[in-house]
Amino acid sequence: MGLMSERILTGQNEKQTEPDWVLMILAVRDHRDRAAFARLFEHFAPRIKGFLINSGADPSMAEECAQDVMTTLWHKAAQFDPSRASVAAWIFTIARNRRIDMLRKQRRPEPEDLTWGPEPEPDQADVVALQQETNNLAKALKSLPKVQRDLIEKAYFGDLTQSEIAKITGLPLGTIKSRIRLALDRLRHAMKQ
Amino acid sequence: MTIKHHPEESTLLAYATNNLPEAFNLIVASHVSLCDECRAIVESHDTLGGALIETGTVASMDTESLDRALARLDVKTMPERKRHTPGTLPTPLQDYVGGDVDSIRWQPVGMGVKQAILPTSSAATARLLYIPAGAAMPHHSHKGTEMTLVLQGAFEDEDGRFARGDVEVADADVHHTPIADIGEDCICLAVTEAPLRFKGWLPRIMQRFVRI
DSSP: OHHHHHHHHHHSOTTOOSOOHHHHHHHHHHHOOHHHHHHHHHHHHHHHHHHHHHTTOOHHHHHHHHHHHHHHHHHTGGGOOTTTOOHHHHHHHHHHHHHHHHTTOOOOOOOOOOOOOSOOSOOHHHHHHHHHHHHHHHHHHHTSOHHHHHHHHHHHTTOOOHHHHTTOOOOSOHHHHHHHHHHHHHHHHHHHO | OOOOOOOOHHHHHHHHTTOSOHHHHHHHHHHHHHOHHHHHHHHHHHHHHHHHHHHSOOOOOOTTHHHHHHHHTTSOOSOOOOOOOOSSSOHHHHHHHTSSGGGOOOEEEETTEEEEEEOOOTTSEEEEEEEOTTOBOOOEEOSSOEEEEEEESEEEETTEEEETTOEEEEOTTOOOOOEEOSSSOEEEEEEESSOOEEOSHHHHHHHHHHHO
């Protein structure tokens, strides 16, 4: 584990001003590091809250839900797979499901969990490449025309019908999809051993 | 085993963003459990959701929020969910059935065909279908889209052959006559937008049965 953290550290771009969130989650997972948790909380909780308010939650519910999402992150840190998801993506899935619970909406079945085989850690190169692709995706998202971005946001706030969803085109997902696909292949291979 | 027939891309996006009725969530989660191609698409939609959170509105938390969260870290609030082992039914389906195929409470609908309706919200209907090897699917009409996921055996119709993991998407105006493979009894999950209306299916299925 120590080796992996070091490699993430040395692989970190010096121009990057933001802390390495993957490293923070690993510190939470392996060392129950409360300082790392606090940094994750300070960055992500206000963003989760903003996201929930935009998707129609009232501020006090959004506050409570954002807190819940962060404590869930603490408890489920062992399930985070940095070769398949950015920290923000993982947080998005927790927030989406927490929001469903709070609104007491219909159940949302989740796909089967894929657990690691005897190989204890994802390939380090996969982790770095996935995080790189995530940054590219965020940039591509910023450069989309406003109309298109607004439509995508509405979809993620749970505000669209299926036929409106069908109108969303040109999502910049090609490279991130093949990256995740590759990580899934490696995972399947490890599970077979 | 290669999966050839997938849900539409927009259905996968609607799943990731929680814009589907429960029954459709169930069929997508079940397909994704068997199909890494679609799992990669859904997880890239999750990545996009993450990017939206990362670049979206920031709403400040209450002043004592972090302290309250830190105080709660040692309290294990979430009971572990009962975990199923993947079998003929992928785990999301086992959550609804209460186990694998042996736990399905089938109801006979005639000619060896059985069905089990699963408890979902009323916006759409999910049911498991058991079709004896070589028999035809019961004919039924439905409003809107119908999705069928093969879990065991296979069936064939005008659109091709559908085996484990494959999803057939049919609009309301599609009149197809799927026939189960002769080698093995076929188990499918079928999901329709509105409640099903069986319409004279018994005579029809008898016709087809006789034809085989």
